[in-house]
Amino acid sequence: MISVSTIKSYMFCPLKLYFQTNIDEESNEDYLTSKTLKDLRIDIQDLFNKNLRYVKKDMEIDEIEKRLSIGIHNQIKATFDIIEEINEKNKNNNHEKRNKEEKPNKNYKNNEKNLNKINKLKNNDKIEFIDSDKTSNIPKTNQINEIREIRERNEINEVNERNEIREIRERNEINEVNERNEVREKNTALESLVDEHRKIEELKKELINEINLNLKILSLKIAEAMKILDKDGDEIHGLFFPSCMYNYLIRDIGLDLIGLIDKIEVEKGNYFPISLKPSNPPIKGVWDGDLMETIANALLIEQEFNTYVTIGYVDYLKIAERRPVIIDTDARKGFFKVLTHINKIIEEGEIPNVKTSLKKCENCEYKELCEKN
Numbered sequence: 033m034i035s036v037s038t039i040k041s042y043m044f045c046p047l048k049l050y051f052q053t054n055i056d057e058e059s060n061e062d063y064l065t066s067k068t069l070k071d072l073r074i075d076i077q078d079l080f081n082k083n084l085r086y087v088k089k090d091m092e093i094d095e096i097e098k099r100l101s102i103g104i105h106n107q108i109k110a111t112f113d114i115i116e117e118i119n120e121k122n123k124n125n126n127h128e129k130r131n132k133e134e135k136p137n138k139n140y141k142n143n144e145k146n147l148n149k150i151n152k153l154k155n156n157d158k159i160e161f162i163d164s165d166k167t168s169n170i171p172k173t174n175q176i177n178e179i180r181e182i183r184e185r186n187e188i189n190e191v192n193e194r195n196e197i198r199e200i201r202e203r204n205e206i207n208e209v210n211e212r213n214e215v216r217e218k219n220t221a222l223e224s225l226v227d228e229h230r231k232i233e234e235l236k237k238e239l240i241n242e243i244n245l246n247l248k249i250l251s252l253k254i255a256e257a258m259k260i261l262d263k264d265g266d267e268i269h270g271l272f273f274p275s276c277m278y279n280y281l282i283r284d285i286g287l288d289l290i291g292l293i294d295k296i297e298v299e300k301g302n303y304f305p306i307s308l309k310p311s312n313p314p315i316k317g318v319w320d321g322d323l324m325e326t327i328a329n330a331l332l333i334e335q336e337f338n339t340y341v342t343i344g345y346v347d348y349l350k351i352a353e354r355r356p357v358i359i360d361t362d363a364r365k366g367f368f369k370v371l372t373h374i375n376k377i378i379e380e381g382e383i384p385n386v387k388t389s390l391k392k393c394e395n396c397e398y399k400e401l402c403e404k405n
């Protein structure tokens with residue numbers, strides 16, 4: 033069964049989908065972070081909706097903004113605590129995995145012991161030397177033989193010592209290299225921790241900007257609507273927040289497709305698939321991946337609710353803009369063509385031909401692996 037996220041990967045780059053399905057080890061971290069952020073956006077919409085019921089027509093715009101933003105700060109804080117936790121967990125898992133894979137020689141503490149051993153060997157008192165006093169009373173041939181034997185023993189001992197000293201030195205060198213590697217590893221881990229933290233802070237800043245923009249636009253629209261209709265917030269909230277379902281999972285055996293739809297708005301019996309996107313929109317229309325996602329969601333809704341969907345939307349939250357997607361015959365045909373090619377990549381392992389794009393490749397996690405890059 034093909035998932036809608038698979039279609040999005042294909043639309044980003046068919047070769048990326050090939051890598052994902054044929055080579056990749058799963059990376060859960062990015063998925064969990066983006067899912068947590070998506071959930072936050074949905075929670076913020078819910079808060080706006082709830083808070084709107086307490087907005088009165090005689091309120092000034094500042095007051096409306098303040099009223100609408102109640103609870104948002106806490107929600108953002110709780111979400112980023114979760115993201116930090118995900119990162120922490122992931123870091124620990126990676127560390128454990130690395131330890132298991134490498135099992136480095138951690139015999140560093142032996143250094144001192146080894147040096148002592150070398151010194152001891154250098155002053156070895158077990159080596160036998162010719163002692164003229166002892167040999168004076170022994171017959172000459174015996175003495176000569178004994179001297180020879182002692183010499184031989186001494187030579188063997190010396191060779192053994194030299195070998196042992198060399199071995200100890202080599203061990204010490206290995207230990208020093210391991211120590212240096214460990215220090216380097218620790219520094220890299222620290223750098224990546226700082227990097228990770230900076231990334232999360234940037235993400236948070238971006239998200240707060242996005243929410244502020246949405247809040248200001250919504251407040252202005254609400255103030256205007258209350259003025260024109262002469263009604264309070266609880267009487268007009270349906271205008272801004274129609275009945276909807278969030279994170280709706282649909283699996284359809286006939287289409288061989290599964291998708292988690294960000295939002296389905298329902299108005300007068302009509303269903304509208306809505307994709308929520310944190311990215312900027314293109315100059316015109318929607319991005320190709322968002323187009324295919326919306327068509328796929330429309331088809332899933334048609335099967336699930338036995339209805340006909342003619343239009344869907346993509347909400348580009350960064351600039352608070354909704355762009356329509358027309359679900360006509362051409363859109364449907366184009367979608368099934370894409371689906372056929374995806375099947376070939378997944379089922380038959382076909383390597384797709386792609387045109388590279390500097391911008392895409394730069395952001396692609398497979399750029400090291402990909403020969404096209």
Ligand code: SF4
Nearest residue numbers: 045048393396399402
């Ligand atoms: S590096 Fe470029 S061509 Fe290769 S898979 Fe990624 S996006 Fe596609």
